[in-house]
Amino acid sequence: MRRARIYDRCHAQVNAPPPRQGPPGPVREKIPACDNEGMSERGPIEYWLSDMDGVLVHEGRPVPGAEEFVRRLAASGKPFLVLTNNSIYTRRDLSARLAAAGLAVPAESIWTSALATARFLADQRPQGSAYVIGEAGLTTALHEAEFVLTDLDPDYVVLGETRTYSFSQITRAIRLIEGGARFVATNPDPVGPSPEGSLPACGAVAAMITRATGVEPYFIGKPNPLMMRTALNRVGGHSESTAMIGDRMDTDIVAGVEAGLETILVLTGVTGKDEIARFPFRPSRVVDSVADLVDLV
Secondary structure, three states, rough: OHHHHHHHHHHHOOOOOOOOOOOOOOOOOOOOOOOOOOOOOOOOOOEEEEEOOOEEEEEOEEEOOOHHHHHHHHHHOOEEEEEEEOOOOOOOHHHHHHHOOOOOHHHHEEEEEEHHHHHHHHOOOOOOEEEEEEOOOHHHHHHEEEEEEEEOOEEEEOOOOOOOOOOOHHHHHHHHHHOOOOOOEOOOOEEEOOOOEEOHHHHHHHHHHHHHHHHOOOEOOOOOHHHHHHHHHOOOHHHHHHHEEOOOOOHHHHHHHHHEEEEEEEEOOOOOHHHHHHOOOOOOEEEEOOOHHHOOO
């Protein structure tokens, strides 16, 4: 029974209706990792998956310790992959942007929600068609997957991130979905960061389209375990020896929990220490930043 309770707490399913809960209790100063008493000990971490924004960079600047962490990963020879729900850029673009911040991450070590979406659609409907709201990261991925981008009776409406959502594009998407197009979105994030403050993101625009059509999208990016399984396959990893680093409990950490990975929350992004206790699942570790993980590589 003790083992079952621990498993339930650390591996809660976000797709199930949340239980009724009262107000969260007082938060302790030190947030503990999951209580592993009675659980099998994990071996050393041999494969690394990491979110990008809020973990390695913040508003285009490297997080303290990120440069040394990435350098240590590269020197170790251990497979690693940077995962991001950002579908705006191609992975070559992102590699260049990380390099400008002093982080040497090759393009092949980056996996985006746009690439995961293109892979999923190509598997579901090879050489299909899509009406796309998004930027180069998404359109390039779909072209490389041999999809035709069109607004004439497409198989799918695919919603991604863009710096400027167009009302006319959203209107066209609504009408195509009403006409029978399937609705897919790259990620459920409702807002994104900017130097001026929060920006409406893919999840918020998807909610507007859903409100107008009554059709829910299928989200591909984190926390969908599909993206995590694809990432594991790309690094050739196994869940028992793979760690997922993230700054958001509601995407990065729950995705890792559901995939059976070791999960590490860093406090340099979205989720603050005082928010962790609100969730029915816990990360394996909580650290201030990736600087605290260098010795684990």
